[in-house]
Each structure stands twice: as C-alpha cells, then as structure tokens.
Amino acid sequence: MNANILLGLSPLLIVAVGALVLMVVEALSRFRDERLESPSASLAVSSSVVLFASAIAAAGVWFYGPENLPEVSSLAPWLLLDRFSLFFFVILTLGGALSCLLAGGYLPEHKLDRGEFYPLLLLSTVGAMTLAAAGDMLTIFLGLEAMSLGVYTMVAFRRGSPRSIEAALKYFLLGSFAAALLLYGGALLYGATGHTDLSGIGSQLANTGLRLVKSDSEVPSDMLLIAYDNAVPLVMVGLVLILVGLAFKVSAVPFHMWTPDAYEGAPTPATTYMAVVVKAAAFALMLRVLLIAFADAKTASWGTGWPPVVAGLAVATMTVANVIAVRQESVKRMLAYSSIAHAGTLLIAVVAATKATQQAEASMIYYLLAYTVSTAGAFGTLILCGSRGAEAVSYEDLAGLGRRHPAIAFAFSLFLLSLAGVPPLAGFFGKFYLFRVAIDNGFTMLAVLGLLNSVIAAYYYLRVLVVMYMKEPEPGAPIAVPMRSGYVAAALLISAVLVVLLGLLPNGTLEAAILAAG
Amino acid sequence: MVETYAPLLLMFALAFVVVIGFFLASHYLGPKKPSPEKMMPFESGNPSEGASHLRMSVKYFLTAISFVVFDVEVVFLYLWAVHFKSLGGAGLLMAAAFLAMLLIGLVYELRKGALEWEN
Numbered sequence: 001m002n003a004n005i006l007l008g009l010s011p012l013l014i015v016a017v018g019a020l021v022l023m024v025v026e027a028l029s030r031f032r033d034e035r036l037e038s039p040s041a042s043l044a045v046s047s048s049v050v051l052f053a054s055a056i057a058a059a060g061v062w063f064y065g066p067e068n069l070p071e072v073s074s075l076a077p078w079l080l081l082d083r084f085s086l087f088f089f090v091i092l093t094l095g096g097a098l099s100c101l102l103a104g105g106y107l108p109e110h111k112l113d114r115g116e117f118y119p120l121l122l123l124s125t126v127g128a129m130t131l132a133a134a135g136d137m138l139t140i141f142l143g144l145e146a147m148s149l150g151v152y153t154m155v156a157f158r159r160g161s162p163r164s165i166e167a168a169l170k171y172f173l174l175g176s177f178a179a180a181l182l183l184y185g186g187a188l189l190y191g192a193t194g195h196t197d198l199s200g201i202g203s204q205l206a207n208t209g210l211r212l213v214k215s216d217s218e219v220p221s222d223m224l225l226i227a228y229d230n231a232v233p234l235v236m237v238g239l240v241l242i243l244v245g246l247a248f249k250v251s252a253v254p255f256h257m258w259t260p261d262a263y264e265g266a267p268t269p270a271t272t273y274m275a276v277v278v279k280a281a282a283f284a285l286m287l288r289v290l291l292i293a294f295a296d297a298k299t300a301s302w303g304t305g306w307p308p309v310v311a312g313l314a315v316a317t318m319t320v321a322n323v324i325a326v327r328q329e330s331v332k333r334m335l336a337y338s339s340i341a342h343a344g345t346l347l348i349a350v351v352a353a354t355k356a357t358q359q360a361e362a363s364m365i366y367y368l369l370a371y372t373v374s375t376a377g378a379f380g381t382l383i384l385c386g387s388r389g390a391e392a393v394s395y396e397d398l399a400g401l402g403r404r405h406p407a408i409a410f411a412f413s414l415f416l417l418s419l420a421g422v423p424p425l426a427g428f429f430g431k432f433y434l435f436r437v438a439i440d441n442g443f444t445m446l447a448v449l450g451l452l453n454s455v456i457a458a459y460y461y462l463r464v465l466v467v468m469y470m471k472e473p474e475p476g477a478p479i480a481v482p483m484r485s486g487y488v489a490a491a492l493l494i495s496a497v498l499v500v501l502l503g504l505l506p507n508g509t510l511e512a513a514i515l516a517a518g
Numbered sequence: 519m520v521e522t523y524a525p526l527l528l529m530f531a532l533a534f535v536v537v538i539g540f541f542l543a544s545h546y547l548g549p550k551k552p553s554p555e556k557m558m559p560f561e562s563g564n565p566s567e568g569a570s571h572l573r574m575s576v577k578y579f580l581t582a583i584s585f586v587v588f589d590v591e592v593v594f595l596y597l598w599a600v601h602f603k604s605l606g607g608a609g610l611l612m613a614a615a616f617l618a619m620l621l622i623g624l625v626y627e628l629r630k631g632a633l634e635w636e637n
Contacts, residue, residue: 020622027629 008072008081011058011089012129018050019122026115040115044104044487047118051097051125058089062512077135077197080288084361087516088132088284091369095276096125098376098491103269105485106383110391112157112267121273124150128281135292136197137186140285144182144249148175151278154270155262167265174248174258182245188238189293192231198292205235206296239299242289243306249282250343253317263336268391271332272379275339276372283346283368287361291353300354311351311446317344318453326460330393334460335378338419341457342371348446349434355441361517363433366510370418370426370502377415377495380488384408387483395467402469405482409468411492418499420461421454426502433510580632591620 006013026043062083066072072081079085100121107113127146134140152175156168190196193204244255251259263271290306299305318341325337346364353360385398385408402409418425421432431454438447502509559566598605598613605612627633 020619023626024622027626 002071004069004071005075007064008061008066008069008075009079010061011054011086011093012126012133014054014057015050015093015122015129016126018047018053019119019126022046022050022122023116023119026119040113040118041104041108041487043115043118044100044107047122048097048100048104050122051093051100055090055093055097058086058093062086077199078139079130079133080135081133083516083518084284084287084365085129085133087365087513088280089129091280091365091372092125092128092132092277094369095280095372095376096121096128096273098373098380098495099269099273099276101487101491101494102272102376102380102383103267104487105483105491106267106269106488107157109388109483109485110158110267111388114157117154117157117269120150120153124148124154124273125277128277131281132284134285135199135288137183137190138196140289141179141183141186143281144179144285147278147281148179151270151274154273155266157267157270158265161265163265164267165265167262170258171262178245178248178255181241181248185238185241185243185245188234188241192234192238198288201293202295205294205299235299239294239306243309246282246286246289247313250279250286250346251340252313252343252347253320253340256317256321256340259340260333260336263339264330264333268332268379268383271336272376275336275375275379279339279343280368280372283343283364286350287353287364290350291357291361302354307351307354310347311443314344314347314351314446315449317341317347318450319344322453322456322460326456328460329395331382331395331398331464332379332393334464335375335382338457338460339375341453342367342375342419344453345431345434345450348438348443348450351446352438352441352443355443356437358514358517359437359440362510362513363430363437365513365516366506367430367434369509369513370430370499373495373498373502374415374418374425374427377411377492377499378419380492380495381408381412381415384482384485384488384492385412387481395464396473398464398467399471399473400468403472408482411496412468413465414496414499416461416464418503420458422458424503426499426506429503429506429510577635584627584632587620587623591617 022043025046026040061069061081066082066086069081075081100118103117103121107117124147127143127148127150130139130143131147132143134143152168152172155171156165158164186196189201193201195201195204247255263274266274290300290310294300294306300307302308321337321340321344325334325341328334328337346367349360349364349367353364385401386393398412401412414425418427421427421430423429431450435447435450438444438450559570594616595613598609602609
C-alpha cells in the first residue's frame with residue numbers, strides 16, 4: 001500500500017468515503033434548520049460535489065497517466081485501473097451526479113424527502129465503478145451486487161405506493177436471477193479453465209482452443225479442475241449463462257421485461273440512475289468479459305461463437321423496443337423503451353468490436369457519454385414538468401408546454417433531438433461513429449437495421465415535440481404545473497451544455513475515447 | 519464422460535423412484551377416515567388459532583439483520599486474529615478500517631432508532 005496506489009484508487013475512494021461521511025452526517029444532524037428549503041436537498045449538493053470530485057480525480061489520474069503509476073498494476077487482475085476504467089469512471093460519476101441533483105428537486109417536491117437516498121446512490125456508484133474496472137469474476141460479482149443492492153432500494157423509495165413496490169420486487173427478483181446466472185457461468189468457466197480472472201480465462205481458451213489438454217497428459221494438481229477433455233460443453237454453457245446475465249443487466253430483448261415496469265414505478269431520479277449509470281456499467285462489463293475472456297479465434301468468430309448471438313440480440317432489442325415505444329401513452333414509459341432501444345444500438349458496436357476492437361470500443365464509449373447526458377436531461381425535464389401530487393407522465397400533460405413554459409419545452413426538445421440523433425447534437429455523433437464503425441467492418445446489414453430503427457425512434461421523440469408546441473390542453477383537463485427547483489435547473493444546464501458541446505466539438509472527447517479503448 | 523457419471527445418475531433415478539413410490543403407496547394403500555380435527559393444520563399438537571398471515575413487527579427484522587451484520591464481523595475478525603502476526607501492520611490497518619466502517623453503521627443504526635425496542 002503506497003501513495004501511488006491510493007492516487008490510482010482515488011476516484012473510487014472519494015465516492016466510498018464520501019458516502020460513509022454523508023451517511024453519518026445525515027444520521028447525526030437532525031435537519032431542524034428552517035432556513036433550508038428542504039432538509040435533504042443540502043445532501044444532494046454534497047453528494048453531487050463528491051461525485052464531481054471523483055470525476056475530477058479520474059481526469060487527474062488520466063492526465064497523470066495510469067502508466068506512470070506502476071504500483072497500480074499490482075491490483076490486477078482484480079481491478080484494472082487503465083484508461084478504459086478511468087473514462088467510465090467519468091461517465092458513471094457524471095450520471096450519478098446528475099441523478100443526485102435531480103433527486104434534490106424531485107424528492108422534496110414529492111414528499112419523499114428522506115436523506116438515505118444519497119448515501120445509497122453513492123454506494124451504488126462505488127459498485128458501478130468497481131464493475132467497470134473489474135477484471136476478475138469475483139470482483140465483477142462484488143461490484144454487481146454492490147451496485148444492484150443500492151438501486152433495488154432506490155426503486156422502492158416511494159414506500160406507500162404499490163406500484164413502486166411492485167417495480168422494486170420485479171427488479172429485485174430478476175436482478176438476482178441475472179446475478180446468479182452470471183455467477184454460475186463464472187463458476188463453470190473456472191471449472192473449465194482453472195481461472196477466475198478474465199485474462200486468464202482468455203489465454204487459456206486462446207492458447208489451446210477449446211480442447212485444452214488431453215486428459216491422460218499432465219493434469220494440474222488442483223483437484224477442482226475436471227479433465228480438460230470435457231471442458232468444451234462447460235465453456236459453452238458458461239458463455240451462454242454469462243451472456244444471459246449480461247443481457248439482463250443491459251436489458252436486451254428478450255430479457256427486458258422488467259425494464260419498463262421498474263423504470264416507470266421508480267422515482268424519476270432513480271429511473272435516471274438506472275437508465276444511465278447501471279446501463280453504462282453493464283456495458284463496460286460486457287466489453288471486458290466478451291473482449292478479454294472470449295476473444296479467442298473460436299468463441300469470437302462469426303461461425304462458432306457469440307457474435308451472431310449478440311447481433312441477434314441487437315436487432316431484436318432495437319426493433320421490439322422501438323415498435324413498443326411508439327405505442328406508449330406515458331412519456332416516462334416511452335423513455336424506458338427508448339433506453340432499451342439504445343442498448344440495442346450499442347450491441348451493434350459490441351459485434352463490430354470483434355473486427356476492430358479499438359474503434360468499436362471508442363464509438364461505444366462516446367455513444368454512452370452522449371446517451372448519459374441526453375437521457376439524464378430528458379428525465380430531468382420530465383421531472384421539471386410535474387409538481388407535487390401531479391407527476392407529468394402522459395403526452396397530454398405536456399400539451400401547450402411550448403407556449404406556457406418555452407424554456408422547459410426548448411430544453412426537452414434539445415434532449416429528445418439528441419436522443420433521436422439529430423445533428424449537431426451529441427446523440428448524432430454517437431450514432432454516426434457507431435454506424436460508421438459497423439459499416440467499415442462489414443456489418444452493413446446491422447447498420448442498416450440500426451438506421452431504420454432510428455427512423456422509427458424519431459417518430460416517438462418528435463411526437464413529444466408536436467404535443468408540446470402544436471397542441472393545446474383539452475378544456476377542463478388538469479394542467480400540470482411545473483415545479484421550481486434550482487437543483488433540477490442546474491442538472492439540466494450541465495446536461496444541455498454537454499449535449500451541445502459534445503455535438504459541436506466532438507474531436508477532443510473522441511480522441512480521449514480512442515485512447516481509452518486502446 | 520457419461521460412464522463417469524452413470525452411477526450418479528442411476529442413484530438419482532433410484533432416489534426419485536423410491537420417493538415417488540412411497541408417496542403413491544401411502545396414498546393408495548393407507549386407510550382414510552377424515553374428521554374435522556384431522557383436517558386442521560398441524561401446529562405441534564396445539565389447536566391452531568388466528569389467521570395464517572401474521573404481521574410481524576419490523577423490530578424483529580431490524581434486530582435480526584443487525585445480528586447478522588455483527589456476527590459476520592466477528593467471523594472476519596477470527597480469520598484476521600489467526601493470521602495476526604503474518605499480516606502485520608498492514609493487516610492491523612485494514613482491520614481497523616473494516617471496524618471503522620462497521621462502527622459508522624452502528625452509529626447510523628443508533629441514531630435512526632433501530633435499536634430502540636420500546637415504541
């Protein structure tokens with residue numbers, strides 16, 4: 001343990017220590033201060049400060065260079081603190097900080113003003129960061145559970161509402177199954193290869209193919225290892241189980257059933273957190289597992305391995321999610337399906353990564369960053385549109401918003417257009433790079449299907465704009481009064497600036513993403 | 519591979535057949551003279567009372583979960599104590615950090631009133 005390791009770990013440590021400190025502060029102070037507009041809102045600011053500090057620490061380590069911290073490699077294979085992890089740390093903490101700010105406005109407004117939301121969010125971000133940096137099945141499981149436990153609780157935060165409890169229960173049961181499948185897959189791989197670390201599994205599979213050693217030759221002394229001759233089915237079953245677990249976590253069709261219910265029943269800041277942070281961490285995990293452990297010639301080939309499966313998942317996810325999203329009457333549910341559809345688009349890049357790892361990973365990282373700020377902004381504006389007791393959920397609630405509250409309507413349009421992929425916003429370049437990588441590497445069919453799906457998606461994003469600007473509320477219909485909150489406004493401002501900046505000046509970020517992927 | 523596991527499979531099959539067989543045998547061979555007392559759910563010989571869906575006070579869960587947390591803490595400390603010498607100063611530091619985190623949890627519990635049995 002020395003200073004360099006602490007420096008390398010500082011992004012994680014800041015969030016972990018911050019979470020513990022805020023937990024104690026929240027418990028010790030009674031928040032009787034009448035001057036504060038709401039007791040827990042000050043916690044929202046402190047937690048987002050902690051998360052931004054962690055992002056800055058990650059950026060600091062990035063510029064210092066992880067290669068200049070040789071001691072950090074002693075943490076491998078459990079934690080891989082490379083540029084890939086550091087970039088994901090920034091995405092995750094940014095998403096977490098935006099969710100915190102949104103919660104600072106949302107929770108008091110909806111009488112959910114309890115301080116434990118923020119330590120939970122911070123601790124679950126620690127789990128997500130561990131997951132993004134994990135290079136071993138054991139740390140993967142640790143990070144996954146640390147992340148999920150906090151999120152389960154955040155989903156159930158509206159204790160009195162049956163819908164919220166239903167959402168939390170569904171998410172909890174399916175999330176536990178997914179974690180169990182992942183763990184079982186890891187156990188089978190350990191049985192087949194004798195390694196729990198991803199690179200060990202990868203080199204074992206790559207060096208000898210799937211038939212590793214003849215069973216009559218030297219059998220390793222480790223008695224847990226079964227004869228290698230029998231390893232082929234084990235590896236295959238392990239791969240399938242791990243793929244299913246990952247698909248649950250990124251909510252790919254047909255493992256998406258829990259997503260709309262969980263997203264709709266959760267308080268909107270928790271929904272934002274799930275759509276942004278949990279998804280990004282799950283994709284980081286997916287890239288690591290598939291491209292380190294299963295990157296050998298056989299399992300990563302189109303004929304005999306996982307790429308066609310992932311491609312199938314991508315097409316099914318995009319198409320099903322987009323078609324269902326068109327039929328939704330609730331904007332929150334539409335955004336839930338839209339986040340599933342975006343996961344499908346990202347899966348295209350996972351397939352492309354078998355040919356051009358660096359470009360595909362870079363395009364995914366950039367897409368995830370653009371998706372994070374756009375989605376957090378879209379959910380944030382949805383929060384801003386509703387007030388106590390009357391959350392804006394349906395399209396009708398938004399009618400006439402363009403005339404009554406032009407600033408909110410403009411912000412909502414900005415984020416939705418970015419999600420739809422309209423230039424010159426962040427989402428456009430995300431999609432552009434991603435499809436370009438796919439086409440350059442011969443996955444034209446996938447790219448074409450992805451583009452067709454973007455057209456379907458544009459329909460339901462633009463529908464919100466039509467309702468906001470070209471419709472007036474029915475006479476006598478209850479008009480949702482937007483809430484006022486400096487915290488939500490701050491979150492929206494940050495996301496709006498980033499959406500525009502990432503769209504207008506993508507070069508610096510893209511170069512960083514390529515560096516991260518390399 | 520199949521030969522290796524064949525005896526195991528045979529054992530599973532045998533166990534399955536025996537269990538199902540006994541159930542079927544007692545179902546078809548046993549005499550049945552139902553009476554109201556016999557049809558009641560069995561509660562250690564006592565007459566059953568009340569609804570089956572009892573609502574328990576959340577206090578029991580809080581106590582139980584605190585017990586689990588601190589019990590596991592002791593288990594970890596045993597391992598550390600056994601290897602105290604070989605782990606040295608770094609081990610002491612890590613155990614201290616571990617205990618500090620749990621202490622924070624205890625403080626949190628106390629302040630939130632999870633350990634108050636009355637009210």
